[in-house]
């Protein structure tokens with residue numbers, strides 16, 4: 467269940483820091499080097515599978531775009547459905563949306579209103595690659611709960627602990643981070 471120190475190292479070492487991307491002062495955590503490293507990707511996904519296999523989850527919801535990669539893979543391993551939470555204007559059927567603050571301005575994410583309707587009071591795990599300010603994940607958890615489903619936990623590969631995102635999100639749902647960056 468717990469990652470061994472060695473497994474944690476394998477995952478941590480596979481994530482690349484890119485300084486000043488997309489703008490000066492930001493250290494961008496590049497997970498593409500985790501994804502193309504078969505040992506690191508398998509170590510991570512096997513860990514997530516072992517953590518969540520007994521949670522009685524009905525769906526995984528992944529956040530556009532990097533949350534799709536981990537979320538869809540995990541849903542398939544757990545044998546449950548996957549629901550994409552997308553940036554505004556991308557989903558074709560009836561949606562509900564939630565706005566959230568960016569560093570500059572406002573963005574919005576949406577989910578199909580009937581996305582979790584295959585199961586009454588569906589138990590949903592929210593997943594994304596990273597939590598920073600928590601604005602995106604908070605909006606996503608709100609949307610899940612608005613459909614009548616329940617966000618049981620929010621899972622991130624990386625949590626930036628020098629920001630308040632994790633603390634704020636914990637008021638709404640349980641939070642799990644594989645790695646913390648401080």
Ligand SMILES: O=P(O)(O)OC[C@H]1O[C@H](OP(=O)(O)OP(=O)(O)O)[C@H](O)[C@@H]1O
Nearest residue numbers: 530531532594596597598599600601602
């Ligand atoms: O905690 P927050 O401050 O809300 O930031 C975290 C979000 O930012 C990144 O996505 P981004 O919006 O850059 O979209 P992308 O995955 O399409 O690149 C990341 O993948 C999270 O979804």
Ligand SMILES: Nc1ncnc2[nH]cnc12
Nearest residue numbers: 492493494495496596598
């Ligand atoms: N530092 C960062 N690295 C990658 N994605 C991010 N999203 C928000 N902050 C980020």
